Amino acid sequence: MSEVFWCDPQPSETSRRLRDALDQWGFSVKEGPGEGTLILVSDRPHPGWIPPIGEEILWWVQDATPEEVSEVLSRRPGWVVRRSTSLETVREALEHLRTRDLGTEGWLRQMMHLATLDELLRLVLIRAIQISGAKQGAIWIRQDNVFFQRCGEGYPEAPVSLSEAASLVRTGNAWLICRDEQVGILRLREPKGEAAHFLGWIKEVENLIINAWNLEKSLALSFKDDLTVANNRRCLEVELPKAIREAAARGESVSLLFLDVDNLKALNSQYGHPTGSRVLTTVAIEAQRIIRAQDRLYRYGGDEFCIVIPGTSAAGAAKLGDRLIRKLQEAPVIINGQRVPVSVSIGIAAYPAHADGAEHLLERADRALFQAKEDGKGRVALAT
Secondary structure (H helix, E strand, C coil), X not given: CEEEEEECCCCCCCHHHHHHHHHHCCEEEEECCCCCEEEEEECCCCHHHCCCCCCEEEEEECCCCHHHHHHHHHHCCEEEEECCCCHHHHHHHHHHHHCCCCCCCHHHHHHHCCCCHHHHHHHHHHHHHHHHCCCEEEEEEEECCEEEEEEECCCCCCCXXXXXXXXXXXXXXXXXXXXXXXXXXEEEECXXXXXXXXXXXXXXXXXXXXXXXXXXXXHHHHCECCCCCCECHXXXXXXXXXXXXXXXXXXXXXXXXXXXXXXHHHHHHHHCHHHHHHHHHHHHHHHHHHCCCCCEEEEEECCEEEEEEECCXXXXXXXXXXXXXXXXXXXXXXXXXXXXCCCEEEEEEEECCCCCCHHHHHHHHHHHHHHHHHCCCCCEEECC
């Protein structure tokens, strides 16, 4: 009979169900930690719950982020199972632990099954830096014919063309991620050892990365505005709460700019709706040109746009808003030789300074936009 040790620092109401299943599967369950496989019940995986003894841990948790999984499994081998999955998943995980079927980087592969593309890339970068002893690193992901930086630090955030990426790879200053698909490039600052050592393991998770990349591309199509280069409102409703969660985890701000094209109805009446469409496209293009790779532009609807700026205070966002207004003043739409001025009003709010969540943030930025309109249009107003 296999023996497991039961630890429940945060007992679950469903613990009895798992205990009964362990009995049915023929396990001898011992209370408290011991020299063998531990089953640890908690709301979330946390290093503080890891006892000083025990060879490996099966975590049975309510929920877990990839970062939390990475943290606990890097300290003690094991498996993390959410309570929402079937009990058969627990049984399979215990079998993996019994046979030590974790693979060369089993904890990483198991963790990656829980992750989005951004989470995958972050975990790949962390692991590559750890193994190579590099000082810093960053990853760029290919979109059409350009690579855009998605995570990391220590390098300029400017996009990298296909030819530039090929040159970096050829000279040994970057490595392709998923070479056949050319999903992205990885750069490491002062890595130690051979690339085959500190990057060879990525081959084991290439399919996961490619699948996440393809899924993101397919979602991007449904999240694009039909007229402009911006994402649509549906995309904002998905990504704004995520941006706020990430900002809260890092203890950072995230700012929201709410833009409204001034006098669009009058422009449509005077010049026709095709001119109005050109004005909207111009606003989107100029906004896209001045924001950073990690900032996101959305068409909220009609003549309204939103820009989400992570890691930036309201004051910093106001500077970008002023810059956009100036750029648009310098880029009128030309219709039959006539200059049609383009102007926007902008309301700005920031988390956590002005709001405690996505819906509240939108509300506060919208209210600030109304104030900018009241104050004379073509200006920036901050939430108060």
